Amino acid sequence: xxxxxxxxxxxxxxxxxxGNPAKDGAPSLGSGAQNRLPKSDAKQSRPDLAxxxxxxxxxxxxxVFFHLQAMQHTFLAPVYELFRPIIANGDLGVDVFFxxxxxxxxxxxxxxxGPRFSWRASADFVWxxxxxxWPAFALVVGVLGLWLVYGSAQESVREWSLQTESPDLSxxxxxxxxxxxxxxxxPGTDGASWFGPGWTVSAEWLAYLAFPLLxxxxxxxxxxxxxxxxxxxxxxxxxxxxxxxxxPIATDEHQPYEWLLRIACCFIAGAFAxxxxxxxxxxxxxAALAGPAALxxxxxxxxxxxxxxxxxPGRLAVLAFPLLIALLSLTRGWLRSALSAxxxxxxxxxxxxxxxxxxxxxxxxxxLIRDWPNGAGPVAENELGVACLLGIALATHLLxxxxxxxxxxxxxxxxxxxxxxxxxx
Numbered sequence: 001x002x003x004x005x006x007x008x009x010x011x012x013x014x015x016x017x018x019g020n021p022a023k024d025g026a027p028s029l030g031s032g033a034q035n036r037l038p039k040s041d042a043k044q045s046r047p048d049l050a051x052x053x054x055x056x057x058x059x060x061x062x063x064v065f066f067h068l069q070a071m072q073h074t075f076l077a078p079v080y081e082l083f084r085p086i087i088a089n090g091d092l093g094v095d096v097f098f099x100x101x102x103x104x105x106x107x108x109x110x111x112x113x114g115p116r117f118s119w120r121a122s123a124d125f126v127w128x129x130x131x132x133x134w135p136a137f138a139l140v141v142g143v144l145g146l147w148l149v150y151g152s153a154q155e156s157v158r159e160w161s162l163q164t165e166s167p168d169l170s171x172x173x174x175x176x177x178x179x180x181x182x183x184x185x186x187p188g189t190d191g192a193s194w195f196g197p198g199w200t201v202s203a204e205w206l207a208y209l210a211f212p213l214l215x216x217x218x219x220x221x222x223x224x225x226x227x228x229x230x231x232x233x234x235x236x237x238x239x240x241x242x243x244x245x246x247x248p249i250a251t252d253e254h255q256p257y258e259w260l261l262r263i264a265c266c267f268i269a270g271a272f273a274x275x276x277x278x279x280x281x282x283x284x285x286x287a288a289l290a291g292p293a294a295l296x297x298x299x300x301x302x303x304x305x306x307x308x309x310x311x312x313p314g315r316l317a318v319l320a321f322p323l324l325i326a327l328l329s330l331t332r333g334w335l336r337s338a339l340s341a342x343x344x345x346x347x348x349x350x351x352x353x354x355x356x357x358x359x360x361x362x363x364x365x366x367x368l369i370r371d372w373p374n375g376a377g378p379v380a381e382n383e384l385g386v387a388c389l390l391g392i393a394l395a396t397h398l399l400x401x402x403x404x405x406x407x408x409x410x411x412x413x414x415x416x417x418x419x420x421x422x423x424x425x
Contacts, residue, residue: 047329057347066090102270114219135407165191187256246312
């Protein structure tokens with residue numbers, strides 16, 4: 001009933017306020033001795049991660065509204081009526097996150113992991129990603145596990161989870177969830193996670209484990225001309241953009257391990273987009289044009305999705321994501337200031353927690369409405385809808401503020417960092 005879409009990690013971001021230390025530890029290229037690039041690479045653009053933090057929040061809301069279609073007959077009806085073609089393609093928000101992940105991880109770690117393979121540096125990177133992803137995910141898995149056990153006494157596990165395949169509730173199934181390996185054993189995403197959005201956590205985790213080796217290749221391509229890097233990002237995306245139901249290379253159904261193709265293509269495309277942004281100075285790119293160009297690209301995506309209407313053809317919009325992200329990272333002036341608004345930054349920082357908690361409240365809404373005595377009328381549906389939205393907002397704040405961030409800091413403190421890397425990287 002619901003597409004199984006999930007949050008990736010909360011990627012490192014820079015504090016948008018000049019003069020303040022970076023909140024999430026993303027290195028400011030050239031800002032310190034430990035982060036300096038080789039002399040041959042000294043002149044390069046410096047992507048602004050604050051603008052991408054705002055994009056994370058927008059992408060998160062896109063997927064949340066896609067899942068909230070269970071509430072489309074409540075007070076949210078005008079929103080769905082006006083933006084239906086856009087919301088219908090909301091699963092593309094996951095692709096935005098995958099591309100963003102490749103961009104930000106490459107920006108943050110390429111110069112640490114790329115020159116030569118190091119077990120110590122790779123272990124530090126993997127531990128940093130584990131500390132970022134696991135604590136909040138493990139808590140939500142525990143809560144949703146209890147929810148599934150409770151519901152399975154009345155309904156089948158498949159029906160109670162609102163998925164087309166039954167999640168594995170065995171001890172081995174629990175181990176796979178807690179190890180974030182639950183997707184690796186399945187050709188499809190449905191039923192892989194105990195809760196719908198959990199599958200991309202597993203996909204992201206696989207990408208992170210592979211990145212230390214990928215960085216060795218990317219580092220040797222770091223001087224690519226920005227146009228060549230952007231072209232590479234589009235070419236890499238072609239397999240996942242044109243192959244599938246209702247796409248140029250049409251198939252009747254989704255192919256086995258399509259999720260693997262999706263994460264690999266999007267993550268690598270994001271890495272090439274980062275290389276393009278880093279090397280923008282090589283084509284004497286005028287940063288003043290980045291903002292208008294980003295707005296034009298974003299508008300073109302929206303217009304295309306509104307025209308395409310249904311999710312199949314709309315998938316071609318993914319080809320524009322690397323360009324959009326690269327341009328946003330180079331944006332300066334009024335658009336950068338607007339995207340650095342505190343509420344957008346907080347929304348971006350807490351987007352991982354938002355992804356983890358929102359489906360639980362959608363489950364609650366669905367089952368309460370279904371089992372409402374004598375049927376729920378419009379007033380009851382609207383009141384439940386408001387309560388669920390408030391619950392999502394509150395749970396997101398609590399999970400981020402009291403679990404995700406504190407646990408990350410504590411886990412990172414357990415293992416000394418390589419060199420002088422900044423806290424929170």
